[in-house]
Amino acid sequence: MTAISTVASTSGASSVSNALDKTEIASNFTTFLQLLTTQLKNQNPLDPLDTNQFTQQLVEFAQVEQQMKSNDQLTSLVSLEKSAVASTALNYVGATVVVDGSTSQLTNGSAVWNLNVTKPSTATITIKDSTGQNAFTGTVAVNPGTQTFTWNGLGNDGRAWPDGSYTLTATAVDTSGQSVGISTEVQATVDSVDLTQDPPQLSINGQGYTLDKIKRIIRTSS
Numbered sequence: 001m002t003a004i005s006t007v008a009s010t011s012g013a014s015s016v017s018n019a020l021d022k023t024e025i026a027s028n029f030t031t032f033l034q035l036l037t038t039q040l041k042n043q044n045p046l047d048p049l050d051t052n053q054f055t056q057q058l059v060e061f062a063q064v065e066q067q068m069k070s071n072d073q074l075t076s077l078v079s080l081e082k083s084a085v086a087s088t089a090l091n092y093v094g095a096t097v098v099v100d101g102s103t104s105q106l107t108n109g110s111a112v113w114n115l116n117v118t119k120p121s122t123a124t125i126t127i128k129d130s131t132g133q134n135a136f137t138g139t140v141a142v143n144p145g146t147q148t149f150t151w152n153g154l155g156n157d158g159r160a161w162p163d164g165s166y167t168l169t170a171t172a173v174d175t176s177g178q179s180v181g182i183s184t185e186v187q188a189t190v191d192s193v194d195l196t197q198d199p200p201q202l203s204i205n206g207q208g209y210t211l212d213k214i215k216r217i218i219r220t221s222s
Contacts, residue, residue: 005142006144009041022141032072051150057094070088074167082198085199085200085211086195086200088193088211089193089195089200089202089211090193091197092190092202092211093191093192093193094189094190094213095189095190095217095218096187096188096189096216096217096218096219097187097188097189097190097202097204097214097215097216097217098114098185098186098187098215098216098217098218099111099185099186099188099204099209099213099214100109100183100184100185100213100214101184101186101204101205101207101209102167102168102169102186102217103165103166103167103168103186103205103206103207104165104166104168104186104188104205105163105164105165105166105188105205105206106153106161106162106163106164106165106166107152107163108150108163109131109152109154109160110150110151110152110153111151111153111166112126112148112150112151112186112187113148113149113151113168113184113185113186114146114147114148114149114184114185114186114187115141115142115146115147115148115170115182115183115184116145116146116148116167116179116182116183116184116185117143117144117145117172117182118144118175119144119174119180120141120142120143120144121142121172121173121174121180121182122139122140122141122142122172123139123140123141123143123170123172123182124137124138124139124144124170124171124172124178125137125138125139125149125168125169125170126168126169126170127139127151127166127167127168128166128167128169129161129164129165129167130164130165130167131165135155135161135166136151136154136155136156137156138156142172142182146185147210149168151166151168153177165205165206168184170182170184185215186204186205187218188204188205189204190202190203190204191203191204194208199211202214
């Protein structure tokens with residue numbers, strides 16, 4: 001609530017400042033034109049005033065006015081872009097997406113991750129709960145590309161772990177024992193969007209992600 005109030009106050013102060021600047025420039029420009037008109041009316045016909053300086057000042061006033069209009073237009077464009085991004089982010093709520101990550105939700109005895117390697121390998125999997133306690137350790141064969149790893153929620157001692165957030169870490173070696181790069185993805189539903197962040201943050205498995213982190217959208221069949 002404090003952050004929202006601060007943003008609103010800053011935005012309001014900026015708007016008031018811009019309005020005051022415009023009013024002051026308009027007043028100065030009007031005063032300048034009145035002075036110029038008065039001097040031109042009362043100039044000596046035999047010794048007319050040099051209008052070069054007046055012309056230069058008119059040009060400067062015009063340039064300032066145009067710059068302020070350009071700033072207003074840029075501000076409007078930025079506002080429209082932010083609104084478009086916010087609308088796009090809201091459309092993701094309820095959608096099933098895939099993002100780079102290692103934290104998945106164990107629900108009804110099932111937690112799913114995607115594993116990616118470039119060559120046939122053996123991966124060592126370690127899964128920990130939200131407190132950092134080791135829940136499961138094991139090895140699994142992985143092939144080049146993306147494949148799914150599903151954990152049934154059972155620890156190495158056969159104990160069923162409760163539903164919640166679990167983090168998977170993985171290392172992999174090829175058939176010759178050389179280390180192989182392995183990455184993890186999570187597939188989950190976007191449950192909410194934080195529009196107070198810039199850019200907006202999608203909440204996925206309790207973690208915040210920006211729109212550019214979305215790798216795929218999964219369309220579920222009805």
